[in-house]
Amino acid sequence: MAPMLANIRELSFWAENAASIGLVALVIVFSFLSPAFLTLGNIRAMLIAAAILVILAVAQAFVITTGGIDLSISATMTLGAVGFGLSWSAGRGFVISTVIGILTAALVGLVNGLLIARGKVTDFIATLATLSVATGLALILSDGKPIAVNSSQLLRLTTGSIGIFGYPIILAAVIGAVAWFVMFRTRFGLHVQAVGGNDESAIANGISAVRVRIATYLIAAGLAGVAALLLVARIGAAEPAINTQYLLNSIAAVVLGGVSLTGGKAKIVGPIVGALLLTALTNGLTLLGVSQFYQPLAVGIVVVLAALLTRFQKK
Amino acid sequence: MTTSPSLSPVSNPGADVLLTAENITKSFGGIHALKSASITMRRGEITALIGDNGAGKSTLVRCLSGIHKPDSGTITLDGEQVVFETPHHASQSGIETVHQNLALVEELAVWQNFFLGRELTRRLGLIRTLDRKAMKAHAAELLQDLAVNAPSVTSKVRRLSGGQRQAVAIARAAGRNSKIVIMDEPTAALGVQETARVEHVINTLRDSGVAVLLISHNFDQVMRLADHIWVMRAGVAVAGRRASATSGDELVALITGARAA
Ligand SMILES: Nc1ncnc2c1ncn2[C@@H]1O[C@H](COP(=O)(O)OP(=O)(O)OP(=O)(O)O)[C@@H](O)[C@H]1O
Ligand SMILES: [Mg+2]
Numbered sequence: 001m002a003p004m005l006a007n008i009r010e011l012s013f014w015a016e017n018a019a020s021i022g023l024v025a026l027v028i029v030f031s032f033l034s035p036a037f038l039t040l041g042n043i044r045a046m047l048i049a050a051a052i053l054v055i056l057a058v059a060q061a062f063v064i065t066t067g068g069i070d071l072s073i074s075a076t077m078t079l080g081a082v083g084f085g086l087s088w089s090a091g092r093g094f095v096i097s098t099v100i101g102i103l104t105a106a107l108v109g110l111v112n113g114l115l116i117a118r119g120k121v122t123d124f125i126a127t128l129a130t131l132s133v134a135t136g137l138a139l140i141l142s143d144g145k146p147i148a149v150n151s152s153q154l155l156r157l158t159t160g161s162i163g164i165f166g167y168p169i170i171l172a173a174v175i176g177a178v179a180w181f182v183m184f185r186t187r188f189g190l191h192v193q194a195v196g197g198n199d200e201s202a203i204a205n206g207i208s209a210v211r212v213r214i215a216t217y218l219i220a221a222g223l224a225g226v227a228a229l230l231l232v233a234r235i236g237a238a239e240p241a242i243n244t245q246y247l248l249n250s251i252a253a254v255v256l257g258g259v260s261l262t263g264g265k266a267k268i269v270g271p272i273v274g275a276l277l278l279t280a281l282t283n284g285l286t287l288l289g290v291s292q293f294y295q296p297l298a299v300g301i302v303v304v305l306a307a308l309l310t311r312f313q314k315k
Numbered sequence: 316m317t318t319s320p321s322l323s324p325v326s327n328p329g330a331d332v333l334l335t336a337e338n339i340t341k342s343f344g345g346i347h348a349l350k351s352a353s354i355t356m357r358r359g360e361i362t363a364l365i366g367d368n369g370a371g372k373s374t375l376v377r378c379l380s381g382i383h384k385p386d387s388g389t390i391t392l393d394g395e396q397v398v399f400e401t402p403h404h405a406s407q408s409g410i411e412t413v414h415q416n417l418a419l420v421e422e423l424a425v426w427q428n429f430f431l432g433r434e435l436t437r438r439l440g441l442i443r444t445l446d447r448k449a450m451k452a453h454a455a456e457l458l459q460d461l462a463v464n465a466p467s468v469t470s471k472v473r474r475l476s477g478g479q480r481q482a483v484a485i486a487r488a489a490g491r492n493s494k495i496v497i498m499d500e501p502t503a504a505l506g507v508q509e510t511a512r513v514e515h516v517i518n519t520l521r522d523s524g525v526a527v528l529l530i531s532h533n534f535d536q537v538m539r540l541a542d543h544i545w546v547m548r549a550g551v552a553v554a555g556r557r558a559s560a561t562s563g564d565e566l567v568a569l570i571t572g573a574r575a576a
Contacts, residue, residue: 185444187434190423194431197422204382204418206403206432264422 011312018309019256019273022302026277030284037287044164050279051168052077052227052234056246057253057271058179059223064254065183066196066216067263068116068123072108074246075134076221078239080105080228082138085147085238094153101232102225108134109221113214131247138240146237158233168230175223180268189266192216197264245296249278252303258310278302333358333526334379334495339388340550341374348374349385350550356495356543361517361527363537363558366547366570372530373415375547376499379528380412381405393494403432409494413501415530417484421473428472429454429487457490458482461516463508477504482513489516496520497528502536514540534563546570 014021031038056073063070070076083104087097108130115126160167183189191212194202199209232238255261256277257270281302282295334356341349349371356362364372377383379390381399390397392408399405405412412418419428430450436443454468462482466475472483481504488496498517502510517540520527531537537544538558546554546569554569568574 181444185447187436187443187445190427190431190434190445193423194420194427197420201416201418201420202431204380204402204412204414206401206406208401208403264420 011309015309015312016258018258018306019270019277022256022306023273023277023280026280026284030280030287034284034287037284040164042283042287044161044166046279046283047164047169048158048166048234049283050276051166051172052230053246053249053253053275053279054169054172054272055175055223055227055230056250057257057275058176058268059220059227060250060254061257061259061266061268061271062179062183062192062216063123063220064196064251064259064261065192065263065266066213067199068213068216069127069251069261070112070217070220071124071127071247072112072131072134073127073220073224073250074243075131075138076105076108076224077228077231077246078241078243079108079134079138079141080225081232081238082142082147082240083225084228084232085149086141088149088151088238089147094151098229101228102222105225105228106218106222109218109224110214112221113217116217117210117213135240135242142238142240144240146235146239146241148237149232150236154229154233154236157230168233171226171230175226176268176272183266183268188212188215193264193266195263196266248296249275249299252299252306253278255303255310256306258313260310260313274306331358332356333393335389335391336375336379337389337391339375339378339385339390341371341378341383341385347550349378352388352547352550352552354545354552354555356526356528358494358526359521359524360542361521361529361540363541363544364528364530364547364552365532365534365537365544365566370547370570371550372547373499374550375552376412376414376497376528376530379405379495379497380410380414406432406491406493410497411488411491411493411495412497413481413484413488413499415499415503417480419472419480419484422471424469424471425458425466425475425483426451426454426468428483429457429468429490433491453490454486457486461486461489461509461512463506463512478506478509481505482509485513485516489520493525495526495528497530499530500532501529502531502533510536534566537566538563548572 036042060070060073080101084097084101087100112127112130115121116123157167162170183192191202191207194207195209195212203209253274254271256274257267259265259267259270278299281298285295285298332355337353339349339352352371352375366372374383378385381402381404397408420431435446435449437446451468458465458468462479466479472480481501485498485501502513505513517527517529529540541558544556544558544561544566545552546566548570565574
């Protein structure tokens with residue numbers, strides 16, 4: 001008990017667990033302010049709403065662990081959704097369309113990886129460019145119009161659940177668990193951390209930083225392709241709309257999760273909790289009747305607080 | 316202009332040459348780090364490489380370990396000409412290196428650094444997972460022999476002292492059954508006891524038939540350990556001497572250029 005108390009007095013304790021503490025605090029505050037917040041129905045809705053962001057946060061966490069960043073991630077998701085939609089409306093089935101959607105997204109990741117790892121283009125610039133390219137392609141391919149998708153499988157994906165856990169959040173949880181395993185229990189995950197920590201040392205030890213980076217951007221984009229499926233399922237259509245909020249929130253979730261943008265410090269659970277926190281924040285503000293306009297402001301403030309807190313993390 | 320010194324296997328013609336680097340050049344922009352470096356290493360011998368700061372020793376080491384590709388020149392290993400495209404390639408050919416910068420990843424634990432690039436894995440159904448237990452145990456064992464205050468294998472390298480880091484890097488290279496171990500100033504940050512242990516490791520490696528390339532600024536150490544000594548000056552290996560046939564004074568003169576090879 002004593003060491004625990006000593007821990008709590010340390011700023012680093014708060015910094016390391018910012019996302020979890022923030023989430024608990026939000027839940028307490030919102031459940032006082034709004035009786036609807038902690039109802040089973042709302043928890044279920046929140047978890048479903050969180051699924052896409054959880055997947056994108058996991059994807060972003062991999063990239064950020066290598067010391068990079070993927071600004072194209074939500075545009076990649078949009079392009080993947082359009083790929084799915086076009087395939088679906090061309091009469092291919094759910095499974096094939098899903099594969100096509102994911103492959104379309106993965107293509108963006110491949111380009112990112114090649115530009116950054118082989119072409120030595122700064123991650124920021126490369127993914128800013130592919131953000132634009134993917135957004136443009138999505139608009140061109142769809143002619144700027146939403147593609148309606150009436151798939152029974154997709155409907156089941158959004159409506160089905162086990163207990164309070166809808167299929168989307170279960171899918172996200174499975175992805176999170178696999179991601180954790182890959183990051184912390186496989187050679188590849190170790191190499192991702194090594195390349196992010198010190199790529200020169202990693203290379204000197206025989207690791208191909210180029211291959212690790214390409215694989216990481218590929219995985220991130222593939223996950224964005226999976227998220228695209230949930231996006232289409234939620235809207236009932238593949239929309240070429242621009243989803244900047246998802247991009248910002250995916251980075252915010254990772255930062256909230258205590259991952260440093262300099263790379264080398266891997267975390268998977270943190271970013272997932274960060275994604276849950278951001279979703280709870282949006283949901284709670286909506287329940288309280290706070291105007292939509294205030295939501296980005298609130299997210300921004302939370303991220304700034306988290307970023308300030310991470311300064312006190314143990315080195 | 317510099318001409319390459321003749322590669323005379325000075326004495327002991329019976330000892331077999333394991334590695335020959337011939338006329339290696341390497342420039343970084345306008346800096347000619349290696350102008351024409353030629354050295355040989357023999358099996359079961361400790362070869363020392365000495366020279367002033369900036370003479371090009373580490374650059375030559377990085378050429379031999381696959382980090383740099385020489386601009387020109389050849390490397391012959393075991394009678395076969397080799398071109399190392401990557402460090403992985405060099406270590407597969409049996410060359411392990413303790414780099415001057417140690418090549419550790421600070422955010423990773425000691426055991427993770429120990430097996431970086433050649434992790435032990437085990438099957439878990441269809442997938443391969445890290446054999447964390449085996450790696451921790453093995454790393455702890457090898458470190459124990461080397462470090463007086465062996466760090467815990469689970470602590471992050473970031474938390475280690477300079478000497479402990481050096482011990483990790485040395486134990487890592489020595490623990491991989493290789494033909495050649497290159498050590499770039501391995502005892503630079505070590506205390507007296509640790510230095511003695513590292514020297515013991517170097518001797519043990521030699522006795523087991525490994526060819527060791529030792530870069531050191533410590534003359535006593537070089538004279539104590541080395542069988543053969545190469546002197547580098549301004550990117551050129553200017554002289555090679557048998558340790559038994561030279562003296563500290565001569566080496567100093569060769570390093571500074573007061574005496575021609
Ligand atoms: N990557 C690099 N880029 C540019 N210049 C370099 C690079 N590596 C080495 N040099 C230059 O090459 C020259 C030789 O450097 P090197 O590190 O090989 O010297 P050294 O003999 O190992 O010296 P020390 O005893 O100080 O370790 C130096 O002038 C150095 O500045
Ligand atoms: Mg050096």
